[in-house]
Each structure stands twice: as C-alpha cells, then as structure tokens.
Amino acid sequence: MSDTTIEKDPNKPVIPVMEREKLILNNRSYNWITERICGILENKQPAIWWMLFIPSVIIAIVGVGGGLFYLVSTGVGVWGNSNRTMWGWPIVNFVFWIGIGHAGTLISAILFLTRQNWRTSINRAAEAMTIFAVVCAGIYPMFHVGRLWMVWFLAPIPNANAIWQNFKSPLLWDVFAVSTYFTISLIFWYLGMVPDLATIRDRAKPGIRKLLYGIFSLGWRGGNRQWSHYEVAYLLLAALSTPLVLSVHSVVSFDFATSVVPGWHTTIFPPYFVAGAVFGGFAMVLTIMIPARYIYGLHDLITMKHIENMAKIILLTGTIVGYAYLMELFVAFYSGAKYEGAAFFYRIAGPYWWAYLAMMSCNVLSPQLFWFRYCRENLWVVMGVCMAVNAGMWFERFVIIVTTLPRMWLPGDWKYYNPSWVDIMTYVGTIGLFLTLFLLFLKFLPCINIAEVKWTLPQSDPHHDDKEALDDQGAESKASYQHELPDTSY
Amino acid sequence: MANFFPRWTNLLPLKIAVCLIFVVAGLTAAFSYYATPKAQRVGYQPDQPIDYDHALHVDQLGMDCRYCHSSVDKSASAGVPTANTCWNCHEHVQKGSPKLAPLRAAMGVDEDHAPIEGAVKKPIKWVRIHKSPDYVYFDHSAHVNRGVSCQSCHGDIHKMEKVHHDKSLSMAFCLDCHRAPENHLRPLEEVYNLDYNAEKYLLENEIKNEEGERVTTQKQFGELLKKNWSIHPKESCATCHR
C-alpha cells in the first residue's frame, strides 16, 4: 500500500490553526518507516561500523578478558587499592556504568507513563544501552572481591554450614537491586522488541535469519487480541520499572550513605545519585544516538525535537546535581563537624582538587549552555556537552570514593592513591565491551521501535479518515490519541 | 507462502521449558546432596597399617578411651597412642602376631621381641579419618569435660571393628548441638561409657529436677545438667574460627 497523502478539496474553507510540530517529519508512510529501520540491519553495514567494531572488540578482549584473567590469577593487588583506599577505580567505574544504565529504562518507563510520545524514537536504543551498561557495571563488584570463587556466599541458598547472608548489609541490597534491575530491564527491552522482530521475520527470506528472528518473535501475529494484552503488560512493566530505576541508584547510594565515612554519610545521596544517573544516562544516549542518527540517516525519526528535549532534561538534572554538590558543602560547613568539614575541604583543596574541578565544570557548568536554544540545536555543542557530562559523571564518582578514603579520620593513615595499569586497562576494556555490544545491537536488532513509531503517525488514528471532511491541518496532524491523553509534550 | 515453522514446533517451547525445570531441579537436588560433608565424609573407612579392632579392645576387653587417646580431656587434640602405649600390653600379648609387624618395627624388635641392633624405629603411620578443616579449632577437652561424649561426634566407635567416619561433622552438625546441647549432655562419669543409654541410666538412678519431679528422658536430663553446669554453648564465629 502506497503513501497515504491527503489530497485537499479547494472549495473547503480553511480554518487557520497553528501548525503543530510533528514527531516524524515529511509525512512518512508506514512502509517507509519499516524500510528505513529494517534497512539498517538488512543491508550491509557501512564501513564506519566496521571501523568502530573491530577496535572495540579487540579492546574488550584485551582489557576485560586479559585484565580480569590477570586479576583473578594473581590477586586484587594488581589493582591500585590499598589498606587505606580499599575501594578505588573498580567501584568508581561500577557506579559510573550503573549510572549510565539508568537513562534507558527511565526514558522508556517514565516517559511512557507521562505519555511523552517523542520517546518512541529513542527508547529502544536507550534500553539497549541500559542493558549493556549494567553488564559492564556488573563486572566490577563481582571481580572486585578478594575471593571470586567464594562469591556464591552472597546467594541465600541453604548450605551445610547453616550460615546465611547479612540482610542488613547495603552491599547485599545492592546485589539484589542490580540483578533485579538487569532482569526487569531485559524483559522490558525484549517484550518491546517482539513485534519488530516479527516485522523483520516477515521480511526475511527463509533461512537462518528467518529461523532466528522467527524464534525470538515467538510467532507474533499482530492480532488485536494480542495487542490489547501486550499494551497492558507494557504499561505494567513501565509502572514497575519507574520505582525500580529510582530504587536501584538509591540503593547504590546506600553503599555510601549508610556508612560512617565523612563525606559519604549524608541523607542527600539517594536523590542526588538518581538525578546524577539520569543526567549521565541521557548524556550517554545522546552521545551514541547522534552519530547513529547521522550514520543511518534517521533524521526524520530522531528529530531536533528529540535532541532538544533531551538537552533540556540534561540541563534540569545537571542543575539538580549542582545543587546537591553545593548543599553537601553547606551541610558540611553548617554541621560544625570537623571531620565532615575536612572531608569536603580535601575534596576541593586536597591532593585531588583537579578531580573536583573537573567534576564541577563538566557537570554543573557545561550543561548551563543548554539555556540557549542555539546550543541545544547545534549538534556539535550538544555532542561536546554530552562528552563533558560523561567525563564529569566519572569524576563525580572518583571524587566521592577516591578523594574521601585517603583522607578519612586519622591523619596517621592518610596515603595517596594511584590506580594501577590494570585498573586503567580494565576500564578502557569495559568501554570497548560496551561499544561492541551496542554495535552488535545496531547490526542485528531494530534500533528504533518500529511499531510505536508507526503509532505516532497521524494516519495511525482510526478516525483519521473521518476528519478529512473538515480540512484542519492542525487537527489532522494531531492524532486522536493525542486529543485524549494529557498533553505534556511541551 | 507456507509456514516456515512446521506445526510440531508449537509445542516445542513448552516441552523445552518442562525439561529445563526437571533438569535444574535434578541438578540442585544432586548437588545439595553430594556436595555436603555428609555425603563426602560419612562412611570413609580407610585401611590402617594395623587393622586395630575397637570392638575387641573397647567392647570386649572394656578398655577406656583415655588409655590410648590420653590427651582427650587435657588438650584440644585427643591424641593417637604412641607405639609404646600399644607395647605396654603387646610386649606380652599376641607375641609375634603377623598383624603387629608394624608395631614391632616401631619398637625396633624382632618376632620374639629381642631388640634389633641399630634398628631405626619406624613409627606407625595411621590414616586419619576424622579431620576438621584447618580453620576450625575444635577442642576435645572442652567437650568431654562438659559432659559431651565421644559418641556424639564419633558414633558407636566401640562397635566398630574397623573405624569409619560416622557423623557428618559439618558446621550445621556442630551448630545443632551447640543450639540444643540438652540432647547430648550426660553425666561426666558416663562420657566415656559408650553403652550409655539415658533412659536406662535414669531408671537406675533416680534424678529429680528443681520442681522435684523425676527426670526420665534425655531431653529433661540434658536440660537439668545444662542448668546445673551453666552450659551456654556459643554460636559466634570466634568459638571455632580464629
């Protein structure tokens, strides 16, 4: 079936209405969308894909594979940690990746609940990013322990020793939170993909592709009796994920907030971590989506509107984070607790002042550019800021962990911390791993939610044709579900 | 176009799911049984250089545990008899028995117990049966001196012609007793009496508890002893791990 463009009747009176910005430009047809998105994984990948993929794989294997093998065979000592700084880079990276892993589910879930329809173009990629980020994150706490082979002690399974876990430990909460988060995100992501997998299946020639996509699309038929359940399920998952997202990073923050360490022991941590996570997550989404958009020519699907909205969220969350930073300082000063004050003093002025400076400028200052429409619309600026934020979020964790531990309570044990080359190698390795997984995702899975994007097209409205009678550009461009739902897109 | 997947594939997922459930359940069951000390240790019955017969010595000849395991009530380790402990009797008993060749070698004597010139005494190498891990510090004296019998952990040694590992001796095993010692406590005089039977003992000697009613079962008896001897077994790590 061809393009459904609406030819107008010249005798009809024109009622002038403000043109409403469209989510999908140029009145694309269903088929165009299908072609465009499936094309990405049906056609050969552009050279740039290989140019990114091959190095990523190598880095991942050497960094993660090699690094961890050396670590396990030799001992945690190959990392830079010491009796003074028991948690160094590994936990910094863990929190960093977990943070990144928050945008995806958040975009899908919260924006879905709040009927932000612009999410449809980006949520799939964002969710994928979540999964991969959590995979990277999970590596650290796991390999960070001294006796990897005893890690099963963390699982509450009956044993001959008749001894159990300590359910009061934030670390155990963390184990549960992160694994739950990973599972739910995976389910959410996969369910969302089923109809699209079916699309690919139906386009595929009989063969291995058809077999695999066939299996993973579970025999989806797109009947309304499936759709109605499907939508309820999706709504439920969204409703479950939203508090989950908030909880997970709160629990991660408990690792610090429930301790007695000066500079960690603060009630502001949960909200501040969550905001930070959203902040960093969105930045990461943009950092990977902007190039993807360019490479695969998705300009009509991922419009400036999307990018601008995300820029606004970054601005908002960035400001929240900035507020948290300042609030910490104020509380430390106001509490009059010498040790608390000192902890923050050493963050700002101690041996790691540069980290604090980097954090502040990247996380608090750089997003302020987004006050200006120009900066929100100039992709180079957006890209730049997002890069800065990514770095800044890493530094935030560095500041929290590495600058606090070497200057804690007793000056007698103060000692500078340096990461080892293995630390660095492993971190770079996880970046490689992340890219590898994401590139594979682009190659084999629909990176944009086909069904939902079609859903946002004007003609998807069942009453679309009726309204052809009164020729109302505004109305027609605005699908009926948008009449009925609370309109909060701007 | 025809269906890509044949019709039988429709039930396949279900079948796979069911199989998985069974496999996983089976593996868990197998692991949780075979990977426990119970399955690993109980029944371990190695050959000894001299097939020493506890049944004979203890049950028939009525020797006391402490004759050979002399440090059981003094030290953490019960101690394995030195060769000359055996020699005390076997210098005269069972002279020249082939079974005792290792003992004679240890004492550096020949068949008719004449010392061999310049013989190097070869100690008897017993094979260890009960062994707690290196990080477990079990103290025999602490237990036997508080009314816990050898039997509680080693089983009916006195009936064993060839000793085997009788109880699991897993941490859970220890905890069971530490949590409910009353099931094992017995009068100090009876600790080394492996034929002891609580009910029988209580029939023979009349024992009353605070309330003045007669104690008849091990449990009540244990409770009484626990109270009299103020026994509070510990469950904290440092009790056994240092």
Place this chain on the structure above:
Amino acid sequence: MSNRKNNQPDSPVNAPVNGGSKIWRSLGELESTERFQDSLDREFIDGSAQMETEEEREVSRRSFMKLMGASSALAGMGLAACRRPESLIVPFTDSPEWSVPGKPVHFASSMPRANGAVPLVVTTHDGRPTKLEPNKLFDKHGGTDSFTQASVLDMYDPARSREFLQNGETSSRAAFEEALADIAKPTANIGFVFGDDQSPTRSRLATELQAKFADARFFHYEPLSGDARKEANAAAFGDSADVVVDFSRAKVVLSLDSDFLELDQQGPVSGFFKNRFIEGAGYDKKANAKAMNRLYIAEGGFSLTGGMADHRLRIAPSQVPAIAAEIANQLGASYTVKGGITLSDTEKKWAAECAKDLKANAGKSIVVAGTRQSRELQDLCIAINSLLGNYGKTLKAVNTGRGKHGNMESLIAALNAGELDAVVLLTPANPVYDADGFADAAKKAKVIHLGLRADATAHAADWHVPAAHYLESWGDARTSDGSLAAVQPLILPLYNGVSEIDLLLALLDGKLFDSSKEGEKTSVSYDAVRKTFAALADGSDKSWLKFLRDGFWKASYTAATPLNPVSSTSITLPAVPSLSSLEVVFATDGSIYDGRYINNAWLQEAPDPITKVCWDNVAVVSPKTAKDLGVYEKILKLQPKGKVYGIETENAGVGPDGEGKDHANPVIKVSVNGRELEVAIMIGFGHADNVISIALGYGQGFDEHDELKRGPKDEKNVSLVSVNRGFNAYALRTNKTPYLATGAKAESANKRYSIAMTQEHHAMYGRALAREISTMEHDHHGHKADFAAQIEGVKKQGMDSHAPENISLYKQKGSKTWHEKAQADKHLYDERQQWAMTIDLNNCIGCNACLVACQAENNIPVVGKEQVAMGREMHWIRMDRYFSAAEGDEDNPEMIPQPVACMQCESAPCETVCPVNATVHSEDGLNTMAYNRCIGTRYCANNCPYKARRFNFFDYNKRNPLIEKNLYKGPGGKKAIGEAPHLQRNPNVTVRMRGVMEKCTYCVQRIQAAKVKVKARLKNKATLAGGSSVDVKIADSELRPKLDSVRVACQDACPSSAITFGNLQDGDKAKVVRSRNSARNYELLHYIGTLPRTTYLARVKNPNPNMPGAKGIGRATINMH
C-alpha cells in the same frame, strides 16, 4: 634421615619443680643402658620418619616438624582445601617428656644482650619455638623490645649461615676441625673477640683459655658499645666497672643525649615507667601529679626517650657537654668550656632550672649520658651524679668482672703489629663491615668467625663457622643487674650450627661438638654451663632445676668502690655545626640496631619509631637545614599550609616527596672524614639544625635491581631481606669518630630514592586524637584549668567538647546505651566475660615491641617495601605518632605515639556492612573475623573509622613478597611454602590466604584457651565432691577465667606496661576496669558512637613550671575543639 638426640631442655616452666620428670631422668641416667640411650636419642627422629607429601617434606627442612603427634598441629599451614587428601597421623614411638599433643610447652630461657640479658619465657609448639614473652617471674613490670620479640624469626631465617666457609668458599666441618687443630697450638697467639654481653661460662672458659694459650689476648667489640663510657667508668670505679641505673628510685631524670628507654638502655626501664603512672601502676590510687617522675633531655634528633621527655632541649650532640657543664657549674662544680656553643639565655635558664630541680631531688635523681658520647660528657655525667650523691642510691657502680679486655682499636693495632697469629671472632658484630680498618688488619692473621649470617666478615674470614642461635644452644648470661640468666636450647640447631661455648670448648679440648652426630651426650656446653652455675650458685640438682625452670638465679654484681672521680675541669668542644661544617651523627637504628638484624624481615618492615620509614634508613635533618642545603625550596611545615583557590589555609596536601607509591626523597651527598656517601634525606621535626643523623647498619649489599644502581656489590653478604636496603653509614665512620663526626659537607645529588613509610602525615590537624594534659596549671585566654580540671576535661577535648552525646537507635546489652527494654538474646551476651583493653599514652613510648609481638603471635605476613609504600602493610597494630608544636615554635614539637589496632567497637560499623556475615560480634564483646567466610568485598575496611583492618591483596604467605615483582607474577611467582619461617607459625591462628580481610582479634586464641581451661573446673569440682557429677552445680562466676589471667601478645611484650587487658565482668578487681574508670580514659573518635572496647588514657606531661616554655608543654590537644 640421620638419627639425633633429644635436646629438649631439662624442665619447663609449667612443670612442678620437683616433678616426676626428675626421677624419670635420673632413673635413666642411673641405668644408662644402651636401650635407654636409644630411646632417649632416637625417639625424635623416629617420630619424624619421612615426610608424606612433597609439600610437607618442604615444610620441614628438619625432622622435628614431624614431632607433632597431634592432628591439630598442622593447622595454620594454610587455609583448607575443600576435598581432603588422605593424610596420616604419625605418633611418636615413645612420647617425649612434657609433650601433650596440641598443647604448647613453655620454657624459660633468655636472650644475651650487650645491655644485660633479657629473661624470657619461650612458647614451643611440638618442638618449634614460636613466641617469646618476658619472664614476669624475673621482673613483674618488665617487657621486651622489638629486637627480642623478633629474634625468634632470626632462628628460622632461611638465609642463615649453614655452611662452614673457608675464605668465603664452602668447606666442611671436618676440614675446619683439622684447621682448628693446627691453629689452636698452645704456643699460638690467639686473639678472642667477644661481644659486650656477659656470659659467666664464657668468662670462666676465657680464664681456662688464658691458661692453655699463654699468649691469648681478649678483646670485646660491638660497634655501638661506646668505649668512652667504659673508660670513664673504669677511671671512676676501677677496671671492668659498670654503672647500673635504677630508675624506680628516681624522681628526676636528666638524659644527656641518651635514648635510655629504647636503644641506649643502661638499666632496667620498668622502674622508670612505674613512676609514670599517676594513678599508680594498678590504677588503684587517686591521680596525683606528685607521684610522677620528671624527665629532662638534651639531644639532637628525636629519640623515643625524647618523645617521653617533659622538657626537651634541641641541641647538636657535639654541644651537649656545654649544657652538662653549665648544669655541673650550677651544682657547684667549676667547668670551663673552650670553643663550641655559647649558650643562649634560654639554654642557660634551661640548665639552671634543671640543675635546681636535680639539686632539690639529690639522691633521688639520675643523670645519664649517651653511651657513645664523648669522654668529657661521661666524666661530666659521673661528676654531676656524684655531686648529687646519686651513687649507691639510684645508681649502682658494679664490678662486672669482665676483666680488662682490649677494644677494636687495640685489636687492629695488635693485628697490624703482627702480634696475633689468629683471631677468633665471637662477637655478634660484623667487623669487616662495621669496624673501620679491621678488614685490612685482619689479613695479617688467621681469622675464625662464628656468626649467624654469612655476612661480610664471614666471607672475608679464613674460616666461618655457622653459629647456633641462642634458642638452639646452651649458655648463660648476666642480666643488667648481674643476675644469672639461663640460655636453654628449645630445639636442636636447625642448620647444625655451633654455639659460642661449643667453639671455645673445642679450642680447649680440640674436639668440636657435633649436635647431629649419634651416640654423643646431649651437649658439651650443657655440662660447661652447669659447671659454671655450680661454681657461682650451688651445685645441687635442686637449684640447677630451679635455675632452669625459672630461667634466672637472683644474684648481683659486687659493688665497685668509687675511686675519687678526678677529671679535667676544662672541656674543649668542637665548633658549633654550621652549614659549611655540618655534624654527622651515626645513630643507632630503631629497626636493625647496629645492622645485625638486617636479615630479620619483621624488624625491617616494622617502621622506624621516629621516621616511620620501613626497609631503609635515611639521613634526618631539621627542616631549616634541609632548606639551607637547597634540597627543598621552602621549609617543610609540620602542618603544611596550602593555597586553596588563592586563600592560604592549613592543608594536608601531598608534600614535595610525594605520597604513597610515588614517595621518593631527595638524595644528598655527605662527605666527612674524607669519605663520601650518597644518602636519601628526610625532614626530622625537632631535629637540631646543621646536624645530619644517619642510622647505621644498612647498605650491606646490592644486586642489579638496586634503585640507585649501586649493585651488584657484596651480593653474597646479604639475603632477600637485606639486599638493596638503605645506605651504609659505617662507610663514613672511623674509630676516632664512633658517634659523631664534625666538619661534614653535604650537597644535593640531584637524585631521588623511593621511601616506604607507614605514616606520611605527622600532625593531628586539629583533631584531638592522642590527647595530652599537663600537671601544670593551664591558662588559655584567662580560662584557668589546674591539673584536676584538666584531667576532668580529657573526655571533652576536641569534637567531644561540643558534639552532643551520640544516641543509638539500637541498644545492645552491655553497651552503655543498653536498657532492659531492648531484648537481646542470652546467647548474644556473655555474663562471664566481656573483654576490653586500655592503652595508656602516658607510658606508651611508641617502640615497636607490641607491633612485632603481634606479628609473631598472629602469623602476620611481611609484604615488602613496595607494598608498604602502597599502603598495604599488614601490621595489625598501626603505630601512629604525631608531632605537635606548642604555639609559636614549630622547631620544638612534642612527639606523641598512638598505637591503633582494632577497637572491638561495641557498635562496630564494619559489621553491619559485611554482606556475608564474615565479621560479627561475639557474645563476649569481640568483633570477630571469620577468615574462611570472608569473600573480600573490603567494605568493612572502608567503614572502619580507625582503618584497623588489613587486606591480603596477594598471597603474601605463599608467594615470597621479597623477590623482585614476585607478587605480580601470579601463578608464575615463586612459592614460599615450606621456607623455614613457616615453622615459626602459631598453629592456633589461621594463616590467612589471599583475598581475605584480617585484623586484631584481641588474641582470641588466647582467650579461647583460657575459656577451655576453666571448663575443666566442672570436672575438678565433681571429682572433689565425689558422688555423681549430676548434683554438682557450677555458677557462671566459677566459669570465669582467673582475674587478669588472659594476657594478649602486645600487652605481654609492652616494656612500659602501657597496655592493660581484661574482663569487664570482673568489676573493680580487674585492672582494666580500674583504668577505664580513670578520668584520663577516653574513646578515640568518641563522637561517632562506635563505643570502642579499646580506649586510651591521655598522656600527662609533668613540666617544671619555671622552665622556659613550660606553658606550652602537654598542650598538644587541650585547646582543640
């Protein structure tokens, strides 16, 4: 495997004096039939047969390892494997005396030392000596220092000398015996060089030797012996006279550059510390400032004694006599000082007031001079003391009866003059390395060297004889007060070494005793020692047994009659050191003494008490001098200030030397006595200007890995432990300048040398951690506080002055915040025992005795320099020490040590965060650590405010951390399994594997042992009662360990009885409870509310109000809030 004899000592401490043993032995000796001899000789090897597995064979180089008749004996040889291999139990054929499988046996022995033997109680497990404790029978308050504690490791040192060496080449025992035969001709001129320790048997043999070898000459030499003092004493009190100091009687002590509390001991120090307790040694009196003695010191660089001092005068050591003279003059003498310093008014006042104080306490005072200080000072010291009439009261001049021996100078002279055919070196020193000029002179005679280490001398000598460690050999010694001390072997010589007495006997009767040969009697030196004892004490078996059992025999030197101390009344001093002519002080090293302990990994890793440097020595200079030398641009401040975004503020930034693994100090080139040395330099707070103190003993050999490319050089003289360690200050030292050399030059060498420190920040930064008060009234902006008020104020120093009381939501029974409403299960709280510890900072001097004792007791691994630099040292006790400058002069800071170990918090932050319940609270108030449950998340350590937890980042116990980069080779690294030090392990403590957390456990193994012991009381009671045990009732109170009977390792070792440990349930009867009730008692970081069970008692300074700067003393923390 060769047969060997039972060389167990006769009678253990924990045996009855006239025990059955006596009979058993005498019976045996009576009918010394072949059979009996066999059993006596052979049972041990029999027991030991062959090793079972490759590993076990490695584990024990020697048979005795298999002496364990017991199952538990192998425990602690590494964490368990999950599936056990078939293991064997090999009992003795005949069970040896005293041995109850799994029970340690304690024997009394003693360690011969130059400043008097240290009576010890040695713990042996299955024939392996594992731990040394002070012999409390001899001195109730006595302790041991780190050297003594660590000496047990020396015995197991795998690098110990095992071979006879001829001209540095491996030779054989037989060859040596031949050589000995033709050296030891009666006509030969043989020179015997002894150490400074006193051994009656040796003295007796010396006379016999004199008789045999008419021309034999005797010398004594130790590099730090200090001939000046000996000469001065000889001049004053006659030959071989010495002065024993008795601090217990002294109210005022003046130390003239003497570290008499640690490295320069001149008498038992327990007396001094007894007078430091202001509430009495038992904390049973009311705090009374009068009860406290007062310590003045004039010294160059900080010493531990200087840290204790109430008044410390910072002055170049060469100028100390000036002060002494001033004081003497104040006391009525008339000395004129030529050259040297002109005392400033403050210094004059200092001397005057000090003199006044001394005078006021005439007869109750002591003046001690640094052993190696100049003759002038020694004479001055004697003069002052006699002016004060201290001799016969606080000072005892005694005749040690050593006889007139030559010293190194005369030895070298004799050698050069060719008066000696042979020299027998029996001194623990290493003269080729540490005596200037000996190496060349020695070429002129045959040199026989007896030593534990194959060191420079061993390789240079014609013959080197591997020595037996004192724990392996029979001998005797004299304590500082002249009592006889027994030296008993706890084990056969590991490497078949020869004891000093064995060698002397060999020279006498030409037959060298071989402990490994069959059919010999126990030991020839045994007889020799007994003979001596019979002569000195009495010959009866009873007293001999008592001697061996107690480890000492009370006796004393004969008092020496004071000749009239004539001495020149005019003193000439070298010029005051200046930048152009610096003063170099050859300091005694806090870790390896004079270099003899350089192979001892424990001592090497123990941080220097003052500089906190491990594994190296450094040249210490004052901040000002450092700047003047152009090494640092600006003076390194004690509490550095830094610019924070333009604002100048106090800031513990990273110093110019870097921190952690980057820490590298600048290297300077020192030239003096026409020699040069490149040495790393370090800022020493409170150090005299233009003075460079360099500790002796390091730099004995280097290999290709050396950081400064000094190697390979003398590689064969050193072991893995001692290679590439520090800088050899002996190179600068001559016999003329044994202690300090003036006129030195120094310039930057534009190099850096990496330094591993356990503490890199030296100030408290306004945190009232190690608290201090003063007996003197405190006046702070008009707020007056007398002593009593200050004591009351201890708990309110620092944050605690305004932080509100911490109210915990949760309340645990027994905790301060407990109330009956909160239900805690019975099994979580023990009515019988609740353990606690107090550390009295008023007595703690910050030596490393506790630290090393803990290492010995708890199988703590050594990690090596690199790891220490990274902050991965494993010591369970972190010996923090803080400098605090009184307002105004940063140049004269005070030094306050603070040992920090696990505090066993009642509300321990580490516990709640462990996800696997590996560290939970025990019912008796311990914060237990189950190594086998730990997975190593390290969260606990993060959450520990005291940073008292240590993590096994590598398999320090399996992989030898001292081999270059070995730890980082993983499975490829060299294993250390079965190296001799593993035999020192305490079988009652798990040896931790890689990846688990560890920390102080209050020596839980000792606590458990005590608990088990009391469990036997039920049986005893039942037995006594007769009848059925059922009717026996035993109360909780009866099952409580005996009052103060549980003593932890650090407490036992502490020479100043600063550590008190005990059971809170004992109430006031327990010393620990009384000390906790002292007003000086405070909790470290009280305001977090961790309720630590280990608490500190604030330090009290006892300044003389009239002294200059007295106001500022004892004020380290008092104004903090």
Place this chain on the structure above:
Amino acid sequence: MNTKRVYGYLAEFKSASALYKAAEKVRDAGHKKWDCYSPYPIHGLDNAMGMKKSILPYLVFCGGTLGIITAFTLAYTTQVVIYPTVVQAKPTNIFTTAAFFPIMFELTILFSGFTTLFGLLALMGLPRLNHPLFESQQFARCTDDGFFIAIEARDPQFSSEETKTLLEDAGGSNIELVEEPAP
C-alpha cells in the same frame, strides 16, 4: 494427495480507519472467533471489537505480593529465627525489619516482572511459531503496513458466503480463504 483445512477468511483494509469501521461491522454481525491484525496497536479497537479488559494486572498483583512475602520470610527467618547475629549492636528481633525493606522492595518488583512476562505469554498463547495465517502471502505485510481482518471457520456464524460478503461490505479488499495443510 493433501487435503487442506480451512482456517477462515482474511480480508485487507486500506487504513486503520477502514479497519476500525469494518471491525464494528463484524462485531455487530455477532462474530466471536475473529481478529483484527495491524502493524501497531490501534486505539479503541478493543471496543470496536467488543473485547473485555485484560486480566494481567491481577496476576501481576499476586506475583508482587508473593515477592514481598518471600523476601520478608527469607530475611526474617535467616536473620532472626535461624541464626541471629549481632552486627553493629543492632537488635536480632522484629525491630530489625527496617533493614529488610530494600530487599523486600526489589523482590516485589522482580516477581511482578516475571509474572508479567510469563502471564503475558500465556494470555497471548505465545510462543506459537506455526499458525495457519502464516500460510497467506499477503498476511506477511501485516507487520509492515497491512491491516487485516480474519474470521475463523470455527466461528459459529461462519459460512463461506455470508462471511465473504460481510467482509466485502465492510470494505475489505483481496479477500482470501486461508487454508492450511491437514496434519
């Protein structure tokens, strides 16, 4: 020879609106066993088809409840009943429950999530890889841009003629009788 089994009629509609109207017609015609197929969920089609609301939410609620109970039981029994341990002087009784909340929450979510997944699959009758509709050539486009209505032969109202005309009247184009090979 292979007999074929009739599945039903499949008709295509040109747009969502068309499908919507057609659905209403079919519903009014009283058909039961039929369904509308579209590449994306069409809003309001449930009413147009006269379907009931999904029961999934109730299942998920049960799942969640099970989760929270599991978590609490696990934590409480192990920490208070079986092996109470004192950590940081915290109580070993019911008052310690506060510390269990995070895990109780997480398990609630986890269990709900799983119930959603498996509940959904059950309700949708998936996975089902083989379906008669896949026999139809044109049906493949339903996941792209096709809108279809299929009325099954099992439907009581089904009759080869009327159904066909019904679909034609509803505006269905290229109407096809879908058959599958008999088993």
